[in-house]
Amino acid sequence: MDAQDTKDASTAQPRLRLVYDGECPMCRRYVRWQRIRQDLGELELIDARQESEARHELSAMGIDLDEGFALQIGERWYHGSEALHRLTLLGTRSGLFNRLMYRLFANPERTARLYPVFKACRTTMLKILGKGPIANRNLK
Numbered sequence: 001m002d003a004q005d006t007k008d009a010s011t012a013q014p015r016l017r018l019v020y021d022g023e024c025p026m027c028r029r030y031v032r033w034q035r036i037r038q039d040l041g042e043l044e045l046i047d048a049r050q051e052s053e054a055r056h057e058l059s060a061m062g063i064d065l066d067e068g069f070a071l072q073i074g075e076r077w078y079h080g081s082e083a084l085h086r087l088t089l090l091g092t093r094s095g096l097f098n099r100l101m102y103r104l105f106a107n108p109e110r111t112a113r114l115y116p117v118f119k120a121c122r123t124t125m126l127k128i129l130g131k132g133p134i135a136n137r138n139l140k
Helices: 003-011 025-033 053-060 081-090 096-105 108-129
Strands: 016-020 044-047 070-073 076-079
Touching (some): 016 025, 025 108, 053 070, 070 081, 081 096
Parallel strands (some): 016 044
């Protein structure tokens, strides 16, 4: 490995992927408004209802995307309230939405307490809209 390869490897940004419910209006709005810091790289947004490598990987790990979205940072996956907390820490503090998200979810204990409320809202909204579950754990 030459000096350039070493430099490229040391400055490489971790892989950032967010798998969310593309049928949920609340989820779509959240991912549209959430901004991560530019120095972290690009956040890849993946609709959990579409076929993808990430969806299959999460299914193989036993992660139920009906129970919450998933965030990958580097090689590690976070799910549900932990994913929301981690995403909040990656976010900017610019704009009202991102400042509010930081105030609500920068604390992991508060995030864990609030997450079930947001999950219940999502579930109710999907029922009203006539949307079924993601059911990714049924993939083989």
